[in-house]
Amino acid sequence: MSKSEPIIAAGAVPWRVINGKLQVLVVYRKQHRDVSIPKGKVDPGETLPHTAVREIFEETGLKVNLGPSLGSVHYIQSSNGKPKIVHYWAAEVDPVAEAKSKFVSNDEIFALEWLSAKKAIAALTYEHDRELVDDVRSLWKSGSMNTFPLIIARHGKATAHEQWEGLDSLRPLAAQGMQQARDIAGGLAAFGPTAIISSPAIRCLQTIAPLSYKLGMEIRESGKISQDKWTKEGDRVVDFVAARLRKAVPVVMCSHGPVIPQIVSEIIAQTGGVVTDDARRAASLGTGDFAIFHIAKTERGFRLVSIETHTAP
Numbered sequence: 001m002s003k004s005e006p007i008i009a010a011g012a013v014p015w016r017v018i019n020g021k022l023q024v025l026v027v028y029r030k031q032h033r034d035v036s037i038p039k040g041k042v043d044p045g046e047t048l049p050h051t052a053v054r055e056i057f058e059e060t061g062l063k064v065n066l067g068p069s070l071g072s073v074h075y076i077q078s079s080n081g082k083p084k085i086v087h088y089w090a091a092e093v094d095p096v097a098e099a100k101s102k103f104v105s106n107d108e109i110f111a112l113e114w115l116s117a118k119k120a121i122a123a124l125t126y127e128h129d130r131e132l133v134d135d136v137r138s139l140w141k142s143g144s145m146n147t148f149p150l151i152i153a154r155h156g157k158a159t160a161h162e163q164w165e166g167l168d169s170l171r172p173l174a175a176q177g178m179q180q181a182r183d184i185a186g187g188l189a190a191f192g193p194t195a196i197i198s199s200p201a202i203r204c205l206q207t208i209a210p211l212s213y214k215l216g217m218e219i220r221e222s223g224k225i226s227q228d229k230w231t232k233e234g235d236r237v238v239d240f241v242a243a244r245l246r247k248a249v250p251v252v253m254c255s256h257g258p259v260i261p262q263i264v265s266e267i268i269a270q271t272g273g274v275v276t277d278d279a280r281r282a283a284s285l286g287t288g289d290f291a292i293f294h295i296a297k298t299e300r301g302f303r304l305v306s307i308e309t310h311t312a313p
Contacts, residue, residue: 006074006083010051011039012091013070013136014062015145016098016114022140024120024133025093027059028111034125037132038109039086047187047310048087054186056091060112061103064091065192065250067147068294069308070135073128090136090145144296144305149191150244151252152263152282153290156180156312158203169228173206180288180312185210187310188252191292193217195247198254199226207288208254225263227256241266248297252290260285267293273304281309288312 014025027038040055042048049066056064070088077084103112115123117137121130139145156177164171173181188211196212198204200221212219223229224236241263244251255263261283268279271293282291291309295302 004083006085007041007077008048009039009041009084009086010048010055010088011037011086012052012056012064012066012089013037013132014056014060014064014091014093015136015140016093017140018114022117022137023114024117024136025060025062025112025114026120026123027109028113030107030110035123036125037088037129039088045183045313047184047190047313049089049190049310050186052087052089052091053190059109061101062093063097063100064093066091066190067145068139068306070132073132075126075128088132090139092145143298144303147294147296147305148248149193149250150267150293150295151188151191151193151250151290152260152285152293153184153188153207153252153254154257154260154285154287155199155201155203155207155254156288158287169201169226172202177203177207177287181207182210183313184288184290184310185214188290189214191250193250193252195249195251196220196254197222197225197251199223199256199259201226201228201256204254204256208252211252225253225255225259227258237262237266241270245270245295245302248295248302257285264291267295268304271295271302271304276307278307278309282307285309286311 016023026035028035038056038059042051056062066089068090070090072085072087074085117133120133124130157174158171158177159174196208196217197220198208208219224240264283289311293307294305296305
């Protein structure tokens with residue numbers, strides 16, 4: 001890596017609420033002699049969300065599911081002068097995950113400490129970390145932290161039409177698509193899906209199979225997000241999205257290029273969102289890419305909090 005190429009990393013701000021008070025987790029690092037937010041470099045074949053949950057587990061022993069994105073931080077490392085970009089999420093820590101943590105002080109992380117947002121901001125060494133905690137505090141105060149994700153994945157690269165003589169619904173993934181399917185499984189799992197729904201097309205089922213295996217979760221097929229059942233009106237998608245919102249649980253949905261813009265449009269329409277650049281990117285996913293819609297359930301209905309998209313490595 002040349003000096004000008006940025007190091008890419010990912011992490012998260014672990015948080016919890018105790019007696020109605022927000023707390024965040026900070027780490028004390030031996031090597032750098034600082035107080036910071038857990039993070040680490042992307043490994044080959046990982047998506048950014050995958051890196052974030054892996055690093056949180058390696059540094060704190062906590063298994064977390066990612067919540068809303070906190071964006072990215074750009075800075076120059078003082079140790080080597082290289083630019084670094086770190087992507088962050090908020091990640092709620094539930095009591096079960098905390099009880100299972102087997103953190104032991106080590107050569108990298110000396111200690112962990114739960115602090116109020118105010119105390120964490122005072123303790124953290126770096127300004128960008130302090131800004132992250134302030135962002136988390138703002139999200140929590142606005143009721144935008146308790147969200148559930150609707151995750152849309154487009155199937156991986158499929159065998160070319162001219163190389164396939166059977167039904168289009170039986171057209172399988174190409175070798176590149178199979179690799180994409182393996183590479184995105186960790187990123188999809190990072191948001192804690194409790195259901196997996198797929199178009200019945202073989203290329204969609206194959207794309208989502210590694211996630212199904214990783215989570216030990218069955219795939220439910222739905223013709224409502226099938227390309228074979230696609231119509232310009234999108235009436236099937238309207239009911240499909242409404243059902244996902246009513247259930248209000250994290251779900252992965254694997255579908256096709258023509259259908260995904262309709263799903264995105266309906267999510268925005270049914271959550272009071274607006275069409276932004278993030279929404280446009282989510283509606284035009286490439287093969288093997290996925291988008292996450294973070295949605296808050298309120299007394300007045302559903303509110304779209306944020307949208308993020310990720311590309312297969």
